[in-house]
Amino acid sequence: MFSPQGPSLRELCVQALSSVERGYDLLAPKFDHTPFRTPVNVLDATAGALDGPFESGLDVCCGTGAGLMVLQRLCRGPITGVDFSAGMLAEASRAFPDATLVRADARALPFSSSFDLAVSFGALGHFLPSERPAVFDGVYRALRPGGVFAMPLGEPAGLTSVSYWTLLGFDVVMRVRNAVWRPPFVMYYRTSPVRAVRDDLTAAGFAVDAVRLADRLTLVLARKP
Numbered sequence: 001m002f003s004p005q006g007p008s009l010r011e012l013c014v015q016a017l018s019s020v021e022r023g024y025d026l027l028a029p030k031f032d033h034t035p036f037r038t039p040v041n042v043l044d045a046t047a048g049a050l051d052g053p054f055e056s057g058l059d060v061c062c063g064t065g066a067g068l069m070v071l072q073r074l075c076r077g078p079i080t081g082v083d084f085s086a087g088m089l090a091e092a093s094r095a096f097p098d099a100t101l102v103r104a105d106a107r108a109l110p111f112s113s114s115f116d117l118a119v120s121f122g123a124l125g126h127f128l129p130s131e132r133p134a135v136f137d138g139v140y141r142a143l144r145p146g147g148v149f150a151m152p153l154g155e156p157a158g159l160t161s162v163s164y165w166t167l168l169g170f171d172v173v174m175r176v177r178n179a180v181w182r183p184p185f186v187m188y189y190r191t192s193p194v195r196a197v198r199d200d201l202t203a204a205g206f207a208v209d210a211v212r213l214a215d216r217l218t219l220v221l222a223r224k225p
Contacts, residue, residue: 005030007027007030007033007034011027014026016185017185019183020126020185020186020187021085023185025086025087025088028088028090028091031088031091032091038067038122042121042152042213042217043066043067043069043121045152045213045214045217045219046070046121046152047070047074049150049211049213050150052075052117053074054074054075054077054116055076055116056075056077056078056079056080056116057077057078057079057116057117057118058071058080058114058117058119058139058142059079059081059082059118059119060106060118060119060135060139061082061083061106061122061123061126062088062089062092062101063083063088063091063092063122063123064088064092064095065081065091065092066121067119067121068081068095068096070119071119074117075116079096079099080099080100080101080102081096081099081100081101081102082102082103082104082109083101083103083104084103086103089101089103106123107131107138108134108138109139111138112142113145114142114143114144115143115147116146117149117150118139118142118143118149119149119150120151121151124151124191124192124197125186125187125188125189125191127186128186128191132200133200133203133204136200136206136222140204140206140224143224145225146223149201149221149222149223149224150219150222151197151219151222152213152218152219153197153217153218153219153220155193155216155217155218156190167189171188171189171190171191194210194218197220198220201220204222206224207222207223207225208221208222
């Protein structure tokens, strides 16, 4: 599951008992050697499905910068990454020295009509369903009219698959952990189904469409009118 350069079991346990911000600060130097980083094939499929070029781009919850790779390919102008983990931003700055990196909470994005494209990869599981509207409202404000917000989302596997029970078990463990331990570490795999995400984006004012990228992988496309 992890390469030799990845975190040890002890390091993962320390991270899991921290807050989300502190946990990612600790994990940042080894994050790219974990399966939590968005796979290259997902990044490539997303870039291929978007009708560029765009001018400026924003990676929401950029982490170490996987989404910035997509923005580099699609944007002719400046690219920006936003994350609330200083450790993750430090790693992103080394990989993408020409990008603007901003430390901020995605539930209160500090941008207004600044971007033509926004992307986010693997971040929604760090927000409770009740928090998604604040994130999407912020992205809506950050985009210029006609701007696009793109997110690839996985679809659940069938009841008979190992993946279904693995992700269900992970979410159950995290719910128990958060019920008995503080600070909470919000990280769930089954709280952002495509239909619910589309509904929240529509409520934020977006015109929403979707493209199938692969089996059980959908690219949600939200355009600001």
